[in-house]
Amino acid sequence: MEDKNLEAIMGLIMYGGNAKSDAMEAIAAAKQGEFKIADQKIKDAEHSLVEAHHSQTGLLTQEAQGNSMTVSLLAVHSQDHLMTAIAFTDLAKEIIDIYQRL
Known part of the structure; x- marks a missing residue:
């Protein structure tokens, strides 16, 4: 595999993982009522x-x-990592919205 392709593939895995992690942290922050932190974590994702x-x-x-x-x-x-991160971030936004309404 070409180095350039490997770098791009690893970028997908790394950034996808970071996005999913930030989305999970956003949900946790919203659960604690920390909506500014949740919003920042979604932006990071x-x-x-x-x-x-x-x-x-x-x-x-x-x-x-x-x-x-x-x-x-x-x-x-x-x-797969990227698609999961996208779906997870979208779902996190909805969960945060629910927590805000509670």
């Missing part, structure tokens, strides 16, 4: 998701230019 998308865009651009890469288990795992 969204920032990490943007960074992950940058990594993903690099891979997609290469593919579109005809530079296909071999799909490895690590590449699949990175995409």
